[in-house]
Amino acid sequence: AQKITQTQPGMFVQEKEAVTLDCTYDTSDPSYGLFWYKQPSSGEMIFLIYQGSYDQQNATEGRYSLNFQKARKSANLVISASQLGDSAMYFCAMSLFTSGTYKYIFGTGTRLKVLA
Amino acid sequence: DSGVTQTPKHLITATGQRVTLRCSPRSGDLSVYWYQQSLDQGLQFLIQYYNGEERAKGNILERFSAQQFPDLHSELNLSSLELGDSALYFCASSVLAGGNNSPLHFGNGTRLTVT
Numbered sequence: 001a002q003k004i005t006q007t008q009p010g011m012f013v014q015e016k017e018a019v020t021l022d023c024t025y026d027t028s029d030p031s032y033g034l035f036w037y038k039q040p041s042s043g044e045m046i047f048l049i050y051q052g053s054y055d056q057q058n059a060t061e062g063r064y065s066l067n068f069q070k071a072r073k074s075a076n077l078v079i080s081a082s083q084l085g086d087s088a089m090y091f092c093a094m095s096l097f098t099s100g101t102y103k104y105i106f107g108t109g110t111r112l113k114v115l116a
Numbered sequence: 117d118s119g120v121t122q123t124p125k126h127l128i129t130a131t132g133q134r135v136t137l138r139c140s141p142r143s144g145d146l147s148v149y150w151y152q153q154s155l156d157q158g159l160q161f162l163i164q165y166y167n168g169e170e171r172a173k174g175n176i177l178e179r180f181s182a183q184q185f186p187d188l189h190s191e192l193n194l195s196s197l198e199l200g201d202s203a204l205y206f207c208a209s210s211v212l213a214g215g216n217n218s219p220l221h222f223g224n225g226t227r228l229t230v231t
Binding site: 031032033035037043044045046047050052053091093095096097099100101102103104105106107108109 | 220221
């Protein structure tokens with residue numbers, strides 16, 4: 001079954017420290033994309049970073065990096081130097097080509113709270 | 117700013133009523149996806165349109181319908197509303213019909229409250 005699993009419903013991190021949000025995925029398709037989104041309390045969904053299944057190097061975008069371990073089917077998000085504004089819900093998502101179009105599957109999210 | 121516009125931002129209505137949610141995709145994006153997010157839940161895929169045609173259907177109730185117009189804006193119609201339909205409804209757009217290197221870009225959502 002094609003699925004995204006985020007096992008941490010909530011996480012706390014001290015300001016200026018790094019934090020890793022876990023994401024595992026399940027698919028037998030060799031071609032897929034992995035994405036992370038941030039949803040602050042205001043509700044909007046903000047795209048952060050993506051990784052293609054054939055990409056050799058881990059993706060990075062500023063303070064965000066994606067720790068892609070293909071054999072373990074994991075795509076963890078690492079946020080370095082956490083800021084108070086990083087407090088939000090974070091969703092991992094996977095794209096797959098199926099039935100003539102791309103389907104995007106989302107995990108249930110991890111709520112991150114950054115402590116001052 | 118993602119470039120995806122959703123209106124209205126908030127909607128409060130009574131059970132049994134019908135509402136229309138509107139979405140304008142990013143300039144150049146041909147595909148529109150609709151998602152429902154109930155309180156503290158993940159995103160449930162409802163339906164996708166590509167260049168005016170329905171491409172995929174998810175967990176969309178029969179009381180709900182959608183369409184994409186020639187100018188590529190999309191509308192999601194929710195009828196015979198029930199309390200359980202209260203949720204945040206997102207529209208997202210992508211280049212072409214999505215892609216493994218093509219993220220969805222989301223609008224700010226329409227928060228629907230059914231009383």
